[in-house]
Amino acid sequence: MTINKDANQKTHIQILRGFAIIAVVLIHNTPQGLSQVYIRPFLNFAVGLFLFLSGLLSDVKKWNPQKRIAKVIIPYIIWTFIYTAGKNISNPVAIPTTFFKNLITSQSAAMMYYIFVYCEFTLLIPLVDKLAKSKYKYLGFIISPIEIIFMRSIPLMTDWYRMNEYIDIIKSVSCLGWFTYFYLGYLMGNDLIAVSKSRKKWGALFVISLLLQVAEGYLRYSKGIASCGSQLKLSSILTGTCFVIFAYQFINSGKSYNNHMLKFLGDISFGIYFSHIAVMEILSAVPLYSQIVIYPLNAVVVIIVNVFLIFVGKKLLGKYSKYLAL
Helix, strand or coil, rough: CCCCCCCCHHHHHHHHHHHHHHHHHHHHHCCCCCHHHHHHHHCHHHHEEEEEEEEECCCCHHHHHHHHHHHHHHHHHHHHHHHHHHHCCCCCCHHHHHHHHHHHHHCCCCCCHHHHHHHHHHHHHHHHHHCCCCCHHHHHHHHHHHHHHHHHHHHHHHCCCCCCCHHHHHHHHHHHHHHHHHEEEEEEEEHCCCCCCCHHHHHHHHHHHHHHHHHHHHHHHHHHCCCCCCCHHHHHHHHHHHHHHHHHHHHCCCCCCHHHHHHHHHHHHHHHHHHHHHHHHHHHHHHHHHCCCCCCCHHHHHHHHHHHHHHHHHCCCCHHHHHHHH
């Protein structure tokens, strides 16, 4: 598969992005506790799929980090300010310092870490390419497991999971735990690896990985971690890898699939990614909303409201809407 996608492949990629953004919104609306153990295994492909597609569409020969990073930095700055101001509206004096802190730590909202991860991978493309084309290319697949084992699993098992706040910040914005997805996408997008096409084998591994995720989720829950469905568990990486293999097969199926709703959501997925937490905060302030609109209906409502607001934002701001990633 070459980097220049045909029309069907481009449509399939946008459909997958639409599917991924739905999963992201579902993740952020999933109740804490045991619900995470059972539900999150089916959603934990979300960010990994975005990164896989980014790697799939990357080519060192067309490397232009300024262009890629410029597309995300301005929306990141603006949305960081929006979230910071919203949380400090009763104490506006704190906004400047908190805004600066959030800007360099991605702590303004739960999903902001992705921008750091995306930018890191963008800058690392030349090194990724060298590794991908070397005789040691398969060592790239141990980077994520090593990071997860030593920075997440061992601290969890030894009750050290509440680390120093600075280590936690570094860990939260590091791309290493996500490396498998981007690296596999880069390898496949540049025809540097051959992957078995057996859907039965990948399907069996996918089912096994889901069961492992449930078991690992129980372990985390037993340690008192409410958000026990993390996307950065060894089992989650295994599930996500199976999922992106299916995604790759879908992209290259040679058939024409055009789900207009998913494609549309894929086209505006970046805007939804930045703004859906804000929409959730606004909706949660509506009297009785949280009691009446329960999961997963709350995620559906968030997406519908998000789509409407993005439509309005595009109309009102015109060409300037890009600065909000709309």
